[in-house]
Amino acid sequence: MNYILFDGPYRNNLLPFTFTRPVADLRVGILTIRQKWESYLEYTTTTVTEDYLSDKFPMIEMEENIMINASFLPNLEVIEVVKSLEENQALFKDEDVIAFFAKEGEEVTDFSKFETVEFDGEIIKIEHTWDIFAKNGEALAEDFNLITKGRKSQPIPSTVSTINPDDIFIEPGATLNFAILNASSGPIYIGRDSEVMEGSIVRGPFALCDHATLKLGAKIYGPTTIGPHSKVGGEVNNSVIFGYSNKGHDGFLGNSVLGEWCNLGADSNNSNLKNNYAEVRLWDYQTEGFAKTGLQFCGLMMGDHSKCGINTMFNTGTVVGVSANIFGSGFPRNFVPSFSWGGSKGFVTYKTSKAFEVAEVVMARRDEEFSEKDKAILEYVFEETKKYRRE
Template sequence: MKNIVLFEDAGYTNFGPLTKTRPVFELKTGIFSIRERYSKLLKDYHFYYFYRKSFDTMMSDIGLKGIEKLPDGLPFLAINARIVPNKNFLKYFEIAVNQKSIPATDENEKLLMGVFTTKSDFVDAVKKGLKTNVQPLLEVLKYPWCITNSIGESIKTDANLLDKKQFSSSKLTGVILEKKEDVFIRKSAVIKAGVVLDATEGPVIIDEGAEIMYNSVIMGPAYIGKKSKVKIGSKIYHNTSIGEVCKVGGEIESTIIHGYSNKQHEGFLGHSYIGKWCNLGADTNNSDLKNNYSFVKVEINGELIDSGSLFVGMIMGDHSKTGINTMINTGTVIGVACNVYGEGFPPRYVEDFHWGGKEKLVIYPFKRTLETARTVMERRSITLQKYEEDILKKLYLKLKQE
């Protein structure tokens, strides 16, 4: 059996604004997205995908095959994309593939993994759940902080999947390397004098075309994406992953930033997850630890969830921004296409398409939202696609109906 269906289930809603504009398997969790990691780990298998229909054109544009492309009658292994593909997963994967074991579920009878021979049985299992006694010890991502709390381990796993022949750490002038054997730099990357790359606690990966400017410090595990720029004197602490074509500066720790987003000025960003096409204004700071050292609570799906974690920063959806000197409280969720600014702390939950801050939040006109998105993207020579407009429009109409 060589066919795998990587699927998202209703659990995608627990990731707030991050999965309003992408399937859950497109979330970056380390160097790679969930999908990319699976395809590299299980490279001998044929992948198909099950996701919300609103993302059909997006997935086609990426070149992915939906489950409808899987020939009828062929057995396939369904894998919930929220499963972390660690050693426990790989053990159960071998059992499932070779012995066609009974489908595995979580404690709420939600499908995790299973072999199916018909698509209809699989779809029913995803939507309705299954009654089974098979509940293997699989790590499952349930909320955004599950990702930010495990960035370091994900980067370590992903580093082992890189083609090391494309990387080197030689011929650097005026650069300090700690544990040089775990520093991986693409030949096209530019590392300026005075930079410190410290891989003592995990690998440091600098991808192609990236630039690390003078006197910056990067402590691993850390990843700097393709064509991204780390500004002068930046402090990039452990467990940080920066996507492609980003500009970052100031102080960043235990954070994921998707591609084409900027935080290029002073200010602290910690234990946070930032979507695509975002911009944090100069001296934006977020809190990631409460002064009473209690667990952080985060609003998800209208319910205040106890994260069970001392450290939770902010979650920001695609196309959102902050003004200069913005303060963001612990466990704040900022939706898609928001603009947060003004004195004081804004609410800890900002709905999609809202502009403002502590004093007042208003819905921004959709036409002007698209104009801003187009302008931002055109500066990077990228065109806002029709399917991207449709996704944003669907979210906006849903908001207006509420």
């Protein structure tokens, strides 16, 4: 059977992160959604996504396919049902389709002729940007069990102080000394060839993914994920960093999500709680206005390739698009469109030629190529988000 992940109805709710990737490639917990499905299915997946993303994220279709809604995170119970789906069957959770059987070339938009299979088990669904951090603890615990099952952790160095060490797993090549790891509130996962520098204090649930670094004296409150090749210092609380991003210095990041290739300047901070303790409203690309989140704590949502200068202050519930560059004193507004350059005193358009120069240099430092496919995606995003910028 061939398995294909599709973006589903919540793709636009998950902007700005889905401007540059399919829903399947969002990171929640330790793994991306795609990596989770592939681990459970023991099968490589492809993707149905927006046309402008399809060159980088192509679909491979076969005679018989199971189409899977990437907003749902897999578990053992749902995997059994997905694998058993037959022709003209669709698996639903309430009003949402989780997966369905499709023949080659078949475009399914109406499930009225399908036999409906109801899934009555528990399953995590990612339908809003804030779900990425709000549901990160549950997803991280499931990933921890999936990754570590039947395996033995590397020894915990004698200089590291621990609480509940049975819920701490260290991969080969990881380096850590003179740190404090408290797994009493949830598991702690230290990825392959990662580093926890001296003086770091971590309270789980926490994941430091492969080749990532916790800087000297970092203070981490879970549930937090630091994605591959990221470098993080200062204070972080209940946040997810997808990968290849830096928060290398002191400053607070809380209840937030950073995409890839982001950089927060030294002593930058975000607010995650309003002064009046009111519900946080967040920019909604669907309605093109600010929408209720139902959350009291909600911080910064920053898309890929965006950066801020030293001492930047982000207000509660700020959304920053793709390839924005923010600097200067004061609070920038709560919605910063993609390809914006400036700060609290106003923004101008960040030209793609300049943005691409930076992206090429930044990615080369990590031995990654800024490819023609990457350029084409960002050029599309630039045009698509023009309406939000004041030219």
